[in-house]
Amino acid sequence: EAQVTQNPRYLITVTGKKLTVTCSQNMNHEYMSWYRQDPGLGLRQIYYSMNVEVTDKGDVPEGYKVSRKEKRNFPLILESPSPNQTSLYFCASSLRGGKLFFGSGTQLSVL
Amino acid sequence: GENVEQHPSTLSVQEGDSAVIKCTYSDSASNYFPWYKQELGKRPQLIIDIRSNVGEKKDQRIAVTLNKTAKHFSLHITETQPEDSAVYFCAPIASGAGSYQLTFGKGTKLSVIP
8 A cells, every 4th residue: 555654653752852753655756755733834844855865954944854865764853852843743755746645643742 | 935825714614615715826936736635633635736737627526726827726615515624735836846845835724514
């Protein structure tokens, strides 16, 4: 089944404790991206990648890192999480910027 | 980056009525115009899209119209049903332009009253 797999679904952590949210797709998509969703602000792009080893900043990249070592995986790294990064996160992939396929989301709480 | 505005932010309609949501964008290079639907607690999913060489596209009760000159496109839902209640997002993109920085509209919460 074609899908984007995102883990974990829920994560509670404390300020400053490094964490990684994983994202994997099985559709051989070149394009992958990360978004955060906050009430009243909609979906905001954090980072995107157009292919292996190619990543670019979105609208809200501060405090986040990504890597694209393999085509199927695009992890989101928070090296020192802060409470303002409490949010719902979505990973998505597509063929060259077309229809986006979203993961199931990760609800992150930073205490 | 692209400036995207979506109106209205909330919309309540009676079951069976029509709903229209408008998305205005700033980048004249945009050539792919999708609409996503997000039900409560779920991931966004594409419901309809259109490319810049087409003015209108219809799929049963939903349709999208595009006005490239005025830089806006609209989602039309006819004969609304309670299951249409959700948040809808637009996300115009200049596909193939070499950069896929993507800006979503802030969303429209549609409530269909039975």
